[in-house]
Amino acid sequence: MSDYNRQKIVESVPQKGFFGHPKGLFTLFFTEFWERFSYYGMRAILVFYMYYEVSKGGLGLDEPTALAIMSIYGSLVYMSGIIGGWMADRLFGTSRAVFYGGILIMLGHIALSIPGSMAMFFVSMVLIVLGTGLLKPNVSSVVGDIYSLEDNRRDAGFSIFYMGINLGGFLAPLIVGTVGMNYNFHLGFALAAVGMFLGLLVFVFTKKKNLGLAGTYVSNPLSADEKKKVYPRIGLGAVVIAILVAVGIPTGLLTFDSFIALVGILGIGLPIIYFTVMYRSPKTTEVERSRIIAYIPLFIASVMFWAIQEQGSTILANYADKRTQLDFMGLDISPAWFQSLNPLFIIFFAPVFAWLWVKLGDRQPSVPQKFSLGLLFAGLSFLVILLPAYLGGTDSLVNPLWLVLSYFIVVLGELCLSPVGLSATTKLAPAAFSAQTMSLWFLANAAAQAINAQIVKFYTPETEMMYFGVIGAAAIVLSIILFILSPKIQKFMKGVR
Template identity: 65%
Template structure:
């Protein structure tokens, strides 16, 4: 399809069949459910696997290095969405790109399941980074294809889709985490691979009857010359990067610390370049340029939010393991179980928020206001972690309820910001950069984690009260800035609410 007829795409999708939403939402819901099961199951174990002693089945990294690697890994996972968005827009279309991504992810988990030490870890990370970049932005982009631009079910649909993501994320730490911590790390990782296989099977079997034309088109296809150049330069770049990596590792020049700084710089620079290219492209109309400008403060607010939320998998995970009393109400908790708090709260609260947005209809808060609320609750989730340090001191095990409350607050913020951000991205995206703009949304997370790769190094160097207090206060201040800018942002959105 060289000219995209969005109405034709919407008409090709059965518009009823999944809780009053298009039938294709079922396919995407369960595809992402199993992909997130595999990813969050692996992630629930990864920090502990890295810093657990070798004699106990881990890799024996120091904790500061493990925390930085977790942030760099997360940054690269979301940064790779650029590749996935570009390939979908220019070469394969979203649907095919999703499938290829699932295959890479599954292979990555299979390799991580092998007891081959740090080498297997980094190879696995590379495959999962590529696979997630191919799959994640494009699944969300296909969700946008299921609805017309003015369909009032749109935000609600994204909230339901978001619930599917988090149902997988809730179950995974309880099953994969328990198996990995109580029995064997690699056995837990193997279960993550099985989860991705189930997701792939679900997508392949149900996509044709449920998705219609959604995700099948290429919005800005390469010409024959561009396709030839893409193959040549893509191959050369891959070879050069591989050679530099091998030489750097063999000579010791490529250290983890150097690589961390490189990814941090990349995570900040890439979004800036992306905004510049999109704004000045000849394929971006004046109205679309205005919407791109409106998107920038939303993007920066998302970066601040994710900088807090993503520390749940490293800083708060370490806090759960070492600063929390895991004997609670006669039970012995596993530290990996705390990774289920974020998704279970989202599963429980997503229907409430989906209902609330439909109930309010046109009276619901504007997108900038929702983002401001997201920042407020994110900030409070860190501010609240100051209290146990003051009450119990820095060396006493604290009640697990403090972590429960922190995760609860950040989830309220997430439901105000994240599904709304997905929806706003599909509405504000320039037509020629449809899938790539969704990749840009995920770059907000990449940028946050790239910054976190340096920030988390401070956790062991400053008091907890200072660490949590400064970051939490910064989010609340940015919330106030967003509220002040709301009228300007709404005007620049050109009719998009």
């Protein structure tokens, strides 16, 4: 997108109207609030739905398989952002991508709400994966469009937006989790579908007035000749995938283990391809190439961070269900409720961090330094959760406050890294790859969960201390290395802070 078009977009958006921020932030805040309500509501009960017995309304899968599927599913959700980012950049813009994605997500939750076979379960997963790939990276990209690059409100705006994400994430496990765990899993999934429907209503009825031209520009549209080549290739690719699946499953070549390995390869390989293509593109300037180099260590750090944070819905969810004392102080705690801790802490502390960055101004830590702090807290959160086993063994139930403390510490890291990473991505992105670079940011989460799918099988109550200790220590070591390299990385960012 040219600087001229970027300026036209900013001028078309009312710049005051939502807590001192552009009015479009209202539309994006509540669209993402309801989308996250639907996603985190579904995710709060999904792992339990998979491994609970059929007599209890579940699918009856064994626990290691259910944990691996959760990680693979999470990886594919974020990996599909490549498709969504490419379509927004080359075909129809970010606004339409958000709308189409919301429809697919809603249909996916509706499919989950229908009692049926494993086939219906996997149909819902495909719909939600594709829908989230269209919506998730592009709604964040539109947030970047409504601010000028020099606007000091930008980081604070992303923090407010991030607070909206987590407000939906906080309420969803309490509402959807309670209904799904205490009454019926499918009724819980239906509530998630309603949430996405409400998000679509907010977006459709307020975008014209609040967003102006934001999301309407196609930053790098396909030429007529390119369209003639691309559409047949997409169709051919779909046919090839269908044939490979149809042949692979009956012959035993496509098994669950081989699929996990394939996703792991994609999780690591796709970011490498993305960085290479953007760096070598003739549409990328010398300054933008330098910023891509600076982005690489930030990407690696975010992979390590999300590998720990995303285990809140897998290993720590299982820990809450199997290892935690759920009858506590006269309260019967649902294991799904622990999924609300992360967003609850963010709701309280996101405004504090937003205020802190604005208050510090030019004296605030650099982006690489904030990332190193995020990694440090992530590592500490895993070292904390190994202490109960060290102090009391692996046979007794753990006081739930240990789990609360672990979630709290990782949130401190998340607030140092995630909203800052969103903002930095929009500023470091090459102009011709704006939406796709946001997809690359979410690929860090995809890579992390692809790695998690490989390592969650090593977790057992007996290996608990070793599991949390090795991963936590690795994150702390990486945070120290990143902090040391921060001044060098900052130079490659060419003025971006």
